[in-house]
Amino acid sequence: MLKLTKKADYGLMALKYLAEHPECPAQSAKDIADAYGIPAQLLAKILQRLTKTGLLRSHAGMNGGYALSRDARQISAFEVIHAIDGPLFITSCTKGAKGCELTTNCTIKEPLARVNETIVGVLKSISIYDLAEREPNAHAAPPAQALVTLTM
């Protein structure tokens, strides 16, 4: 449980792929799908959605495809996940405005909301660049240091 959807995974993988091939002006959905062995049509729809939210730029026609709309360092994992899966709630009961229907108190919700914020914070601190520039062997010095302080 507490899983990302496969679509979000696919989206992250695709952006990583694009970040790793900055020389190419665009990569088609099919190319990316083939590279990872994921269903092409499904990935296509994901990329379309990422285009609609402005993370990608698309170009139809031959040699068309998708490209990052910004530098990979400027795109966070959170943005990708949010674009694909929608808002991120850890509790089942957190609904838009009406809150929890459970009678007295879902007091649980309040502390878990902080956990939620923490997760969001962490995901925001990870950029697509971070995902890409990792050769399997270069496992050593990780640069950035994200510090999350949660008071409770």
Add this chain to the structure above:
Amino acid sequence: MLKLTKKADYGLMALKYLAEHPECPAQSAKDIADAYGIPAQLLAKILQRLTKTGLLRSHAGMNGGYALSRDARQISAFEVIHAIDGPLFITSCTKGAKGCELTTNCTIKEPLARVNETIVGVLKSISIYDLAEREPNAHAAPPAQALVTLTM
């Protein structure tokens, strides 16, 4: 997305309820379910599972029910969630031993694994006691300070 199951929510709520009523030797599943308006039979199964994993102690018969097996401060939210929902994986592809089937690389997985660990860390730092000792009005000074440092 990235949601806890309702069962986990219910489990946390139930333990919180038990922590708030330390005077009673035991609370029946039905009592707790009624207190929150959640399905009694469903909660019963959840409590049974928590008993099997050792977080609760049960007692059949009249005036029977469930009680915390340890001090509320010694039970983490993570333990509860893990007992109910099983191991906590943020990525869809993390399977027991075989890892990811996707051909080349699910390089995504490695950075996300750290996110995973962070979440687990936060959940481990929250005890049932933390959930319970919160009167709706006492919204002021939160005591404990959990500090999560993640390097990436």
Add this chain to the structure above:
DNA sequence: CTAAATACGGACTATTCCAGTCGGATATTT
């Protein structure tokens, strides 16, 4: 100008997972 390659997008199907129910067995107290 035509054909190929590509993005776009709605509708549909399949499958999995979660939530909740049912029925019956066992244990304990009164």
Add this chain to the structure above:
DNA sequence: AAATATCCGACTGGAATAGTCCGTATTTAG
């Protein structure tokens, strides 16, 4: 013996996810 509990396996309904199909629009190559 009866009432109150826990215990546990099996089943069902529904929602959400994963994936497919098919037609349209756009751009480039030849």
